[in-house]
Amino acid sequence: MAEMNTSSGGHHKKGPGVKKGKKQSTRVDLTPMVDLGFLLITFFIFTTTMSQPTAFKLFLPKDAQKPEEQNKVKASGTLTILIGKDGELFYYEGELSQKGDNFKTTTFNGPDNIRDEIVHKKQEVVDHHVHNQECAKIWQQNNGDKNSCLDRDFVVIIKPTKDASYENIVKVLNEMQIDVVKRYALVDIAPIEEQLIKKTEATSVAK
Amino acid sequence: MARPKLPRKSTTVDMTAMCDVAFLLLAFFILTTKFKPDEAVTINTPSSVASKVAPDKDVVLVSIDKDNKVYLSIEDRDKKLALAEVIKTTKGINLDKDAFASLDIIAVPFNQLAAYVALPKSDRNRVANFPGIPVDTSKGASDELIDWMSMINTAYQGQKMNLLLKGDNISTYPAFAGVLKAFKKNDFLKFQMVTNPQNVPAGTELWAENSAMTKSENSGKK
Numbered sequence: 001m002a003e004m005n006t007s008s009g010g011h012h013k014k015g016p017g018v019k020k021g022k023k024q025s026t027r028v029d030l031t032p033m034v035d036l037g038f039l040l041i042t043f044f045i046f047t048t049t050m051s052q053p054t055a056f057k058l059f060l061p062k063d064a065q066k067p068e069e070q071n072k073v074k075a076s077g078t079l080t081i082l083i084g085k086d087g088e089l090f091y092y093e094g095e096l097s098q099k100g101d102n103f104k105t106t107t108f109n110g111p112d113n114i115r116d117e118i119v120h121k122k123q124e125v126v127d128h129h130v131h132n133q134e135c136a137k138i139w140q141q142n143n144g145d146k147n148s149c150l151d152r153d154f155v156v157i158i159k160p161t162k163d164a165s166y167e168n169i170v171k172v173l174n175e176m177q178i179d180v181v182k183r184y185a186l187v188d189i190a191p192i193e194e195q196l197i198k199k200t201e202a203t204s205v206a207k
Numbered sequence: 208m209a210r211p212k213l214p215r216k217s218t219t220v221d222m223t224a225m226c227d228v229a230f231l232l233l234a235f236f237i238l239t240t241k242f243k244p245d246e247a248v249t250i251n252t253p254s255s256v257a258s259k260v261a262p263d264k265d266v267v268l269v270s271i272d273k274d275n276k277v278y279l280s281i282e283d284r285d286k287k288l289a290l291a292e293v294i295k296t297t298k299g300i301n302l303d304k305d306a307f308a309s310l311d312i313i314a315v316p317f318n319q320l321a322a323y324v325a326l327p328k329s330d331r332n333r334v335a336n337f338p339g340i341p342v343d344t345s346k347g348a349s350d351e352l353i354d355w356m357s358m359i360n361t362a363y364q365g366q367k368m369n370l371l372l373k374g375d376n377i378s379t380y381p382a383f384a385g386v387l388k389a390f391k392k393n394d395f396l397k398f399q400m401v402t403n404p405q406n407v408p409a410g411t412e413l414w415a416e417n418s419a420m421t422k423s424e425n426s427g428k429k
Contacts, residue, residue, distance in 0.1 A: 030222030037229025044236050053252065055261040055371065055399035060391050083380075115411070160380040166271065167376035169383060170253040170400060177256050180412045188384070 058173065061185070073183075076128070077153030079121045081114065081172060082189065084197055085163035089114050089172075093121060096193065103196050105204070108171060118156065118179045125154040156184040161197060248272050248312070248334050250375045254405035256413065261401050262369040267359060268401075269352070270312075271374040275382040276339030279355055280312045289362040294320075297358060316341050316351055342385030352389035360393055370398040 075095045082090040091114070092102045106114050129135075129150045138149035156176060160169050169186075176184045248270055270278045281287050287308040294300050294307075298317055306324045314337035315323040323331065330336075342352045359368075370390070374383060390398060407414045 030226045034222050034226045034229050037226060037233055041229065041233050041236060044233070044240070048236075048240055052404070053261045053401045054255065054257045054404045055259050056255040056257040056402045057259070057397070057399050060387065060396045060398075062391070062394070062396060119412070160383075162379060162381050164380040165376060166374040166378040166380070166383055167253040169380065170255060170374070170402065174253075174255040174257075174402075174405075178407060178411045178413045180416065186387070 056170065056173070056177075073155045074153045077125045078155045078157055079118065080157040080159060082193055082197060083158070083160040083164035083168050083172060084201070085161070085165070087165075087168050087171075088201075090193075090197055090200065091117060096196075103200070105200060108168075114172070115175060115179060118175065118181065122151055122154050122179065122181065126150045129153070151182065154181065154183065156181050158184060158186050159189040159193065160186070161189055161194065248278060250373050251377075252373060252401050252403055253376050255400070255402040256405055256407045257402060258404065261371065261399065265366075265368045266371055267368050268371045268373060269386055271372075271378040271382045271386065272334075272339070273375040273377050275343070275378050276314070276334075276337075277342050277352060277382060277386060278312050278314050278334060278339055279352070280310075281359070284308045286359075286362055290358060293358045293361045297361075298354075313355075314339055317354070342389065343381045350385055350389060352386060353392050356389050356393040356395060360395075370395055371401055372398055373401040 078094060080092050080096075084090060087108055089106045089108065091104055091106060094102070096103065106112060106117060108114060129152075135149040135152060138152060142149075158169070158172050173184075173186075175181075250270055250272055264282075266280075266282045268280045268282075270280070272278070281290065287310065288304055291302050291304045291307040294302060300317065300321055302321060302324050309328070310324065311328075311332060312334060313320075313323075314331075314334045316338065319338075323337070340351050340355065342350050372386060390396070407417060
């Protein structure tokens with residue numbers, strides 16, 4: 001590859017008394033330099049992390065001053081998720097029964113996880129859907145798409161306990177995106193639910 | 208018949224052009240790389256499927272660190288100057304405006320603010336030594352973030368701002384609830400949470416929606 005002197009082939013006639021200086025080529029072999037250049041490029045490309053943080057949008061509802069202004073939801077279409085400590089999740093469908101026997105435990109991963117439960121409940125709401133006037137309004141807004149209001153009654157209520165970590169709250173909110181839950185709310189926990197969680201935790205430890 | 212003698216051509220290629228290109232690319236990559244800004248607090252953010260990149264202009268950032276301490280940082284220098292003025296009128300704290308505008312992060316309650324601003328930069332950025340802005344009213348403190356947010360509202364005068372919340376994975380709900388309350392009280396109802404990107408799990412509804420969308424985009428191109 002290296003370039004040798006190629007320009008010094010001819011015998012040029014010079015004037016008398018002029019010494020013949022051997023002409024050196026000024027060309028340098030650039031191949032190693034190119035190698036080095038590309039090596040550095042690959043190095044920089046591989047060491048650069050492309051992790052740009054993303055932004056998860058959250059819209060808060062305005063606090064309603066009067067109880068009549070508050071949003072009302074159908075109890076049959078709600079799923080309440082409680083976030084305990086260390087990624088423990090509890091949920092119940094509809095209203096909490098007196099004895100608390102519809103209060104169940106779940107996790108983020110593993111069998112019967114929270115995603116399955118959300119998907120299952122959503123399907124249930126969609127199956128029981130009844131078209132009515134309010135619904136007609138929604139599908140008019142969506143260019144007559146009747147499917148756009150099927151899950152209108154489906155609301156997920158998220159109640160973090162004071163031990164819930166930020167990570168798990170975001171995980172649950174993220175779950176809303178993944179399962180396309182259009183209506184969800186972050187609500188403070190009720191004392192009775194806190195007691196239930198404590199009771200459930202106590203029994204699971206006893207086991 | 209004798210073959211005509213072909214002059215022997217050199218097989219070497221001039222590498223100068225290629226070398227130029229290589230170093231041009233190298234220079235380009237080096238110059239376009241943005242270094243991660245040196246952050247005063249290290250916060251491990253959770254991940255989400257949100258695909259929008261977090262904005263980096265007009266940012267008002269509320270951070271919650273792993274000890275549930277809340278910090279506030281504002282990027283824009285002009286806005287910090289305006290904010291110093293607002294602090295003077297509403298709280299009666301007379302601050303060195305230039306020093307306040309050079310703050311990277313605000314990590315103290317109001318009663319320590321003047322002393323905090325007077326500290327040299329290297330001491331200020333050691334935020335672990337400072338108590339943070341009190342938000343959790345359950346511990347008997349007043350929620351000072353509410354005041355901060357309302358002053359920011361005055362300082363911005365309706366100009367565009369991107370409200371970001373950056374919480375640490377292991378911070379707990381009371382701090383988060385306190386921040387939410389401060390936002391709500393001041394009608395900052397839209398905000399964004401800084402997260403790490405995460406792939407949408409296959410087989411879920413959002414995944415189906417996204418793949419349907421890319422399909423229709425591809426067919427639209429054809």
